[in-house]
Amino acid sequence: MADPSSYRPEPGQVPDSPGVYRFRDEHRRVIYVGKAKSLRQRLASYFQDLAGLHPRTRTMVTTAASVEWTVVGTEVEALQLEYTWIKEFDPRFNVKYRDDKSYPYLAVTLNEEYPRVQVMRGAKRKGVRYFGPYSHAWAIRETVDLLLRVFPVRTCSAGVFKRSAQIGRPCLLGYIDKCAAPCVGRVSAAEHRELAEEFADFMAGRTGAYLRRLEEAMAEAAEEMEYERAARLRDDIGALKRAMEKNAVVLTDATDADLVALAEDELEAAVQIFHVRGGRVRGQRGWVTDKVEAVTRADLVEHALQQLYGEERGDAVPKEVLVPALPDPAEPVGQWLTERRGSRVSLRVPQRGDKRALMETVERNAQQALALHKTKRASDLTTRSRALEEIAEALELDTVPLRIECFDVSHLQGEDVVASMVVFEDGLARKSEYRRFQIRSFAGQDDVRAMREVVGRRFRRYLAERRETGEWTVPEEDGEDDPAETGPRTTEGRPRRFAYPPHLVVVDGGRPQVAAARAALDELGVDDVAVCGLAKRLEEVWVPGEHDPVVLPRSSEGLYLLQRVRDEAHRFAIRYQRGKRSRALRTGPLDAVPGLGEARKQALVKHFGSVKRLRSATVEEICEVPGIGRKTAETVAAALAARPRGVPAVNTTTGEIIDDDGT
Numbered sequence: 001m002a003d004p005s006s007y008r009p010e011p012g013q014v015p016d017s018p019g020v021y022r023f024r025d026e027h028r029r030v031i032y033v034g035k036a037k038s039l040r041q042r043l044a045s046y047f048q049d050l051a052g053l054h055p056r057t058r059t060m061v062t063t064a065a066s067v068e069w070t071v072v073g074t075e076v077e078a079l080q081l082e083y084t085w086i087k088e089f090d091p092r093f094n095v096k097y098r099d100d101k102s103y104p105y106l107a108v109t110l111n112e113e114y115p116r117v118q119v120m121r122g123a124k125r126k127g128v129r130y131f132g133p134y135s136h137a138w139a140i141r142e143t144v145d146l147l148l149r150v151f152p153v154r155t156c157s158a159g160v161f162k163r164s165a166q167i168g169r170p171c172l173l174g175y176i177d178k179c180a181a182p183c184v185g186r187v188s189a190a191e192h193r194e195l196a197e198e199f200a201d202f203m204a205g206r207t208g209a210y211l212r213r214l215e216e217a218m219a220e221a222a223e224e225m226e227y228e229r230a231a232r233l234r235d236d237i238g239a240l241k242r243a244m245e246k247n248a249v250v251l252t253d254a255t256d257a258d259l260v261a262l263a264e265d266e267l268e269a270a271v272q273i274f275h276v277r278g279g280r281v282r283g284q285r286g287w288v289t290d291k292v293e294a295v296t297r298a299d300l301v302e303h304a305l306q307q308l309y310g311e312e313r314g315d316a317v318p319k320e321v322l323v324p325a326l327p328d329p330a331e332p333v334g335q336w337l338t339e340r341r342g343s344r345v346s347l348r349v350p351q352r353g354d355k356r357a358l359m360e361t362v363e364r365n366a367q368q369a370l371a372l373h374k375t376k377r378a379s380d381l382t383t384r385s386r387a388l389e390e391i392a393e394a395l396e397l398d399t400v401p402l403r404i405e406c407f408d409v410s411h412l413q414g415e416d417v418v419a420s421m422v423v424f425e426d427g428l429a430r431k432s433e434y435r436r437f438q439i440r441s442f443a444g445q446d447d448v449r450a451m452r453e454v455v456g457r458r459f460r461r462y463l464a465e466r467r468e469t470g471e472w473t474v475p476e477e478d479g480e481d482d483p484a485e486t487g488p489r490t491t492e493g494r495p496r497r498f499a500y501p502p503h504l505v506v507v508d509g510g511r512p513q514v515a516a517a518r519a520a521l522d523e524l525g526v527d528d529v530a531v532c533g534l535a536k537r538l539e540e541v542w543v544p545g546e547h548d549p550v551v552l553p554r555s556s557e558g559l560y561l562l563q564r565v566r567d568e569a570h571r572f573a574i575r576y577q578r579g580k581r582s583r584a585l586r587t588g589p590l591d592a593v594p595g596l597g598e599a600r601k602q603a604l605v606k607h608f609g610s611v612k613r614l615r616s617a618t619v620e621e622i623c624e625v626p627g628i629g630r631k632t633a634e635t636v637a638a639a640l641a642a643r644p645r646g647v648p649a650v651n652t653t654t655g656e657i658i659d660d661d662g663t
Contacts, residue, residue: 004061008047016040019071020081022089023064030089032060035078037329039069054294060093075332076339083306095289095303105132105283106140108153108200113189114161114182115196117144117153124311131203132275132283148178150214150236151199154192155179204277204315211237255279257320257355260304261362263370267291270370271304274362277318286369302327309340317341322350322359383557384427390558391504394550395543397530401504402426405458406565407517408508409439409450410573416580417445419454420573423502424565436576448512455505456520462501463524501529508566510535510549511542518544534566589615593639600627604636615640 019039023032036042046067050058072078086094107120111127119140124130132140144155154161156171156179164170164183174181182192202210214237221230259274268290275283287307295303301323309317317340326349327333337345350356388400404424411417423433437457439450505521507513514533521529532550533542539559540549552559589611590601607625608614614622614636622633 004047004050004064007064007066009043009067014040014043014069015071017071018073018075018078019069020078020085021067021069022085022091023060023093024066024068025063026065028066030085030091031064032091032093033082033085033089035075035082037075037078039071043067043069056093056291057294063093075329076335079306079332079336083310086306087310095291095295095300104140105130106144106203107131108196108203110193110196110200114154114192117148117155117196117199129200130316131200145178146239147199147202148173149239151195151202152178152180153196153199154182156183203282255320255355256318257322258308258318259322259350259355259359259362260301260308260324261359261366262297262300262304262324263363263366264291264297264300265370268370268374269300270366270373271300272362272366272369273304273308274358274365275318276358284365286366288369288373296328297325298328301325302333305333305337309337313340314342317345319343320346320348322348322355324359324363325349384561387427387557387561390552390556391562394541394552394558395504395530395532397504399503401502401530403500403502404504404506404565405502406506406508406569407451407454407458408566408569408573409447409454410570410577411445412577416577417443417450418573418577418580419450420569420576421454421458422565422569422572424561424568427561429568434572436572447509448516451507451509451513452516452520455507455517456524459501459521459524459526459529463526501526503530505529505531506562506565506569507531507533508536508569509533510540514542514544532562534562536566539563589640590636593636595632596636600625600632603627611640 016038018035018037020033020035021039021043022030025031034042046053046057046061050062053061070081072081104119104121105124107118108129108131109116109118109127110129111125120128120130148155152173155173156164160171161183164174164181168184170179170181170184170186173179174184174186180187180192180195182189187195198210214233218230218233218237221227221233255276256278257276259276261272263270263272268288271287271289273285274281275285287304289300289303305321305323305327317337319341321337326347330347334345334347337347350359385400388402391397392400402425406422406424407419409417409419417439419437419439421435421437423430425433435458437454439453441453442449505517507517510533514531517533518531521527521531531544534540535542535549538549539554540551541559541562542549552562590596590604593601603625604614604622605611608617617637619630619633619637622628622636623630625633628636
């Protein structure tokens with residue numbers, strides 16, 4: 001625990017201007033990022049008597065070992081820089097909202113020649129119009145099914161579209177008039193794009209004009225006694241109205257707004273957002289956060305707005321944002337939202353009328369989300385805590401193993417030997433910390449030797465990073481690590497690849513693998529990390545130096561957690577090993593040519609038709625390929641001439657000899 005007075009800036013050293021500040025711990029990792037209208041006043045508030053600080057703030061300043069700041073011109077710049085640094089450094093003491101689920105969006109891919117309507121999740125792509133998010137994917141599909149009658153836009157995948165174009169026959173949706181079938185030329189690319197844009201406009205809330213146009217067309221068809229066309233238009237109008245009814249009108253003035261509501265207690269906060277477009281609720285999403293810092297309701301609102309609009313531009317930021325409390329100060333946040341939208345954004349607290357009533361509905365949703373989250377977390381946390389305690393008791397550890405790392409070795413009959421490392425923190429997988437290894441020191445099948453190499457490499461990197469920060473000193477006669485082993489370095493506070501030591505190392509195997517892992521740690525002088533192994537046959541837990549395994553009850557939560565960790569390491573290793581093998585199988589003769597990229601390889605094969613014909617070509621003929629110069633042509637010819645021909649394959653059905661280069 002550090003004394004804040006040891007790194008307190010000198011009086012007058014901190015400027016009295018807007019800026020962003022960062023607290024770092026003793027390992028130079030950024031643990032907190034904040035902004036201030038006056039850096040001098042804000043930083044001074046952290047260096048008062050510890051007894052007067054909020055408990056969470058007190059924990060942060062005693063964990064930190066230094067503070068630094070960056071001066072900016074305006075509070076808006078400070079807001080943007082704070083958001084950027086929180087995303088970059090992932091500080092442990094900052095409020096970080098996390099989605100309680102991955103919400104689906106209705107997307108129209110206007111960036112394609114033939115736009116497609118589909119359900120999308122994850123990061124947003126450029127050139128795609130999104131509507132939502134929705135709480136369930138089936139709600140999107142019901143809406144799309146109704147709208148395809150009026151806007152028969154393509155919904156098929158690229159593979160289905162390409163196949164229909166090749167055979168000249170549309171899919172089922174094309175036959176039942178729920179797709180305009182651009183794949184077979186029923187409509188042109190321009191006509192199909194117009195359909196997709198009309199679909200997007202309707203979803204964006206511009207429904208009144210389109211319905212009026214259809215009603216006029218229906219009346220005109222009836223007057224001209226084209227009753228079949230009038231009936232189709234009548235059915236189209238009914239389908240559109242049913243789609244609109246799925247989103248009831250909540251604001252009668254066709255408002256475009258986002259409503260943000262909060263529910264909180266001492267430890268956590270839940271945020272709910274209703275996206276209202278054209279007076280109708282078009283989407284809903286929710287976030288939950290741990291209150292790891294001393295924050296007010298206004299601070300939570302500000303962080304929620306940063307999370308919600310930090311990556312958005314244009315119409316994705318609505319004209320009006322309604323919140324339960326205004327950030328303090330509110331002007332920079334309002335200006336920041338205005339800059340992201342490109343036009344004025346109103347940020348305010350609704351006081352009365354329909355908007356206030358809707359805000360109360362959103363608040364009730366936030367309260368229910370927080371209660372549901374607490375119920376789930378209480379159950380999960382109790383189970384995980386019991387599992388960790390059982391492991392600590394069975395292995396006679398001093399503390400519960402909050403961070404567990406598991407290693408597994410995978411190969412195919414001694415070929416493509418790889419290993420994996422998975423990380424579980426507080427009983428939960430931390431996939432961003434997973435690592436993969438290629439076995440380098442030997443060839444062939446030796447799981448014990450491979451395990452020793454992998455554990456040694458992982459902890460050499462850890463010690464190298466500790467030496468860099470001055471936490472670990474090694475006598476010079478011990479030598480330096482291979483630079484390739486030390487991994488990427490950072491002095492900016494970003495999370496390091498091997499910065500944190502585990503409390504427990506688990507290996508997939510029995511006594512030999514455990515002994516190998518322990519020997520690797522002893523060789524490096526690491527004596528504060530426990531080791532155990534989980535053997536698959538009887539699910540026995542082996543510890544170093546013991547002749548008999550530790551047997552946990554089959555109903556033990558601790559055994560179940562160890563099995564999950566072991567199985568995850570096995571899955572991750574198998575996936576890596578199969579990926580390497582499949583890449584090796586896809587390699588061809590041209591892959592061995594130095595300096596020849598993918599584009600020029602494809603150009604050569606396309607020009608000659610096959611590698612076999614390319615092998616028999618002269619240097620002058622190779623030079624005729626666009627992008628291939630004389631020197632490259634000579635390199636290709638020499639490489640193919642030096643490569644031995646493989647044994648030709650035989651079709652076992654016909655007896656036909658197949659050319660060795662795939663011709």
